Amino acid sequence: MSTMSRRELVVGLNYAGRDAGSPVERSDAARNRLKVVKAARVLFEERDITSVTMEDVARAAGVGKGTLYRRFPNKGLLCQALLDEPTRLVQAEAMRLVSSSGEPLDKLGEFLGMLVRFTEENLDLLYGGNEPLCGADRLARFAHPAYDWRRWTILGLLQAAERVGELVESDLDLEYIAAAILAPLDVDFYYYQRRVQGIPQQRISDGLRSLAPS
Amino acid sequence: MSTMSRRELVVGLNYAGRDAGSPVERSDAARNRLKVVKAARVLFEERDITSVTMEDVARAAGVGKGTLYRRFPNKGLLCQALLDEPTRLVQAEAMRLVSSSGEPLDKLGEFLGMLVRFTEENLDLLYGGNEPLCGADRLARFAHPAYDWRRWTILGLLQAAERVGELVESDLDLEYIAAAILAPLDVDFYYYQRRVQGIPQQRISDGLRSLAPS
DNA sequence: TGATTAAATGGACGTGCGTCCACTTCATGA
């Protein structure tokens, strides 16, 4: 972790925009990408995101469907592009937390709280963006760098806790646990608990923390 | 729980077929339902379920699309109908387990193992059936009686453990925990771990058990 | 048996997704 700069990670996570591979982006492409993002932001704010179709976005941006899809292969990636800034922020905050001094398990709790807050604050975009991942790439979210980043961060903290002797039980499968702890943060699950069942955010935050080993 | 007979629960879970509300089913309807189920079973066995469309099923059953959709509003419910038998079995097995003698937490572990086994054995149908729940009813699975049943079973065991003094930590939000423990059993998550990451079933089973409080 | 009505049928239809590809526009370098 220490050899990996913050910038590398952040760039690695910047999925939907110009990708890190191709060096240049043509001016018309850049212009249109901006138009799309702007239009999407407006539409998503004034209407239920679920009801906004990709065609709506294209039309509002004054751009063909093909153009839209070239940059944003599906609604999920479009939403992610809109979440670029908050994502960066939460990552930076997490970096600071992880490299701060303190007990690993406390940090883990704090980290989980941050993730809950992030999910809460961006719930509509996350939920709307999760919708079209139906076809072949329903599993894409698990392969996404942002997901990996979460998993590795949690795993790192758990391993640190183990090293320091903070974990009572030994022989725990920390890798599995790291992944499993993230499962209740899956958007659909979270959305259902909050918007349908009406469970308060605090309960989720506390409950999730209590799920981590100690 | 003691006042609720096994039959009531099982009937309540029999979602996709003739529902418990309407008393009769016309003979032609019954005939066609059977044709559909049979055809679906064949198609799902010989082809990747994801690639089988509802129209395929209708055609193979020699039935119109409207007819198919009248009984099985989506692919998920069709798959569930095919899982009727295994579902009954696992339920019955769970009933026996719950009402047997033994420590609640042991039972909980056992129960989670059963759920993992069920998921494993029916993974393709579950995964295929989870696919079309994209539109409005992505959240349907959480409102489904079978899901509730799992949650309540776990909650019951946790509460029993608490009563008996088996739980070290007090003040746990058992309701949240019961739901959260089920999250890693979500089909997509499970499918990804098994089929993409290649994690062995045993690891999932053990890991899930270790997630339960103790 | 014939009339009545509620349920069931099935295919045409509308919708949104995502692809495809003929055409256009931009960047480069001769």
Add this chain to the structure above:
DNA sequence: TCATGAAGTGGACGCACGTCCATTTAATCA
């Protein structure tokens, strides 16, 4: 400045889902 080709564009298209409704069929009762 203009030729060249790579990148970008946009709308027509195909697919699958799920709905709708005019028609058919089964159950009931006189």
